[in-house]
Amino acid sequence: MQDIINKLINALGPNKVLTDDENLSRYARDFWPLLMMREQVLHEKIPKPLAVVVPGSVNDISLTLRIMNEYGGGIPIVVYGGGSSVTGASMGSGSIIIDITRLNKVLNIDTYDLTITVEAGAKLRDVEAELNSMGFSLRHIPQSFNYATIGGLIATMSSGQYSTLYGNVEDAILNLEVVLPTGEVIWLRRNTVPRASTGPSLKYLFVGSEGMLGIITKAVLRIVPLPKSTRYGSFTFNALNDGIKVLRELMTRRLVPAVARLYDEYESSIRFGIAKPTLIISFEGYYDNIIDAMWNEARRVIEDYGGEYAGEDYFENWLSSRFNVEEEIDRVKKLGLWFDTIEVAGTWSRLPQIYAGFRDALMRVEGVVAIMAHISHLYLNGACIYFTVLFKPIIETYWKLWDAAMNAVLVNGGSISHHHGIGMLRSKWVGKELGDAVKIVKLIKNALDPNSVMNTKSGMFFPDNL
Ligand SMILES: Cc1cc2nc3c(=O)[nH]c(=O)nc-3n(C[C@H](O)[C@H](O)[C@H](O)COP(=O)(O)OP(=O)(O)OC[C@H]3O[C@@H](n4cnc5c(N)ncnc54)[C@H](O)[C@@H]3O)c2cc1C
Secondary structure, eight states: OHHHHHHHHHHHOGGGEEOSHHHHHHTSOOSOHHHHHHHHTSOOOOOOOSEEEOOSSHHHHHHHHHHHHHHTSSSOEEEESSOOOSSSTTOOTTSEEEEOTTOOOEEEEETTTTEEEEETTSBHHHHHHHHHHTTEEOOOOOTTTTTOBHHHHHHTTOOOTTHHHHOOHHHHEEEEEEEOTTSOEEESOSSOOSOOOSSSOTHHHHTTOTTSSOEEEEEEEEOEEOOOEEEEEEEEOSSHHHHHHHHHHHHHTTOOOSEEEEEOHHHHHHHHSOSSOEEEEEEEESOHHHHHHHHHHHHHHHHHTTOEEOOSHHHHHHHHHTTOHHHHHHHHHHTTOEEEEEEEEEETTTHHHHHHHHHHHHHTSTTEEEEEEEEEEEOSSEEEEEEEEEEOSOHHHHHHHHHHHHHHHHHTTOBSOSSSOOTTTSHHHHHHHHTTHHHHHHHHHHHHOTTOOBSTTSGGGSGGGO
16 A cells, blocks of 8 residues: 555655645545544544545546556545535544645636536535626525635535525536546536537536546536625414425415525524524516515515514524534533434425424434424425434434434435435435435446546545445
């Protein structure tokens, strides 16, 4: 193994291949709550990667992959962007990490065609700041805004807080440059167009590929002018299902909100101090009269279903606290508990069953202390339910609650992940959701990565799953 590290050092130079303990420890884990619990609560040492490559160019990445192919596989390569995966997708132990964050330049912003061309290691926060200074935005704002990179967002099929109006990350992608596992560098298209039907959509191979099919090095994304007009507020309901009906009705009537988050009574209690299902909702656009009209129509729909107006404070409370991740974790730790978040998806007719089935199943797991949820990311056909589970920090409890959760979602016709992806966490349940289609992915993986060099420890290629 030392011989391959020496080869990389010889080819790239010692500054681009890190092997010191401090650096290796930094890349040992991502934000997977199981690894954080093992490290921070159970005081275990998370095994480190073998080396960290920090390429300065696409050429360096290509060279690294060519060398790994010559070596013939066996040591997985894990691409590392912001390291904010919550599923172990960027967990580095036993791997060679490629940290692509030095490739972080904004290459072009075209305010006429509304596109940005950016290197994939750029942090979303920095890209957004540059766009905002020119009056534009990606309007893709996940809670991991301060950590995530453009490439990581694409590779995990991310969803932002404004996805209901602007779509998910896949809807923003116009073109990608990728380094294939064999080291070849390819743009998926030779031109930038709003849409094309020239063959199967190759971008979707890389959307959600979690570093298993290649390394995304550049992206051309669509941008939007910053909205100029916003209305927001909140409503309470007597029953969660009334709120779900409201969300469906709004989407059906094309009264599409920018943000809509319907909290169950448990999450409302903790977040806002009211033990009633609470909807916070906003509309945004470019003309006050249009946004006012949408707000007024939406309010009528919400009140028809028994929603009671509860003012603007709850929305503002969410807006100002939405990135306070570390404080929330600290609060849970002080209670002697640990947490995970489980975001699933279903059609409107199934959401109530998924919600109830999930709660029933998890309440029966010993060690689970609290379950709360909100519904967000709306579509014409359904939405995402985002559960937060608090439990006693015991590894056995962790896997039991995940098993109960995944089975409850599958049995009720939902998807086991709306936007966090598979990683090492969900790999054993993916086959249950996709069925025979897993074979197609395996064929594609073998064709693109014949020596199996890329992220073979996680995702649907994790050996248990084949
Ligand atoms: C506090 C917190 C809040 C979050 N909120 C949201 C949210 O609101 N919405 C949401 O969708 N997700 C959310 N996430 C999870 C989400 O997966 C990540 O935030 C983000 O999408 C990953 O970006 P990253 O750059 O950190 O990727 P990493 O964690 O570095 O990598 C994630 C996966 O993508 C691969 N990868 C990374 N870069 C590339 C590349 N250039 N080419 C190929 N593969 C690559 C990695 O190998 C790994 O498999 C949250 C995570 C945290 C910690």
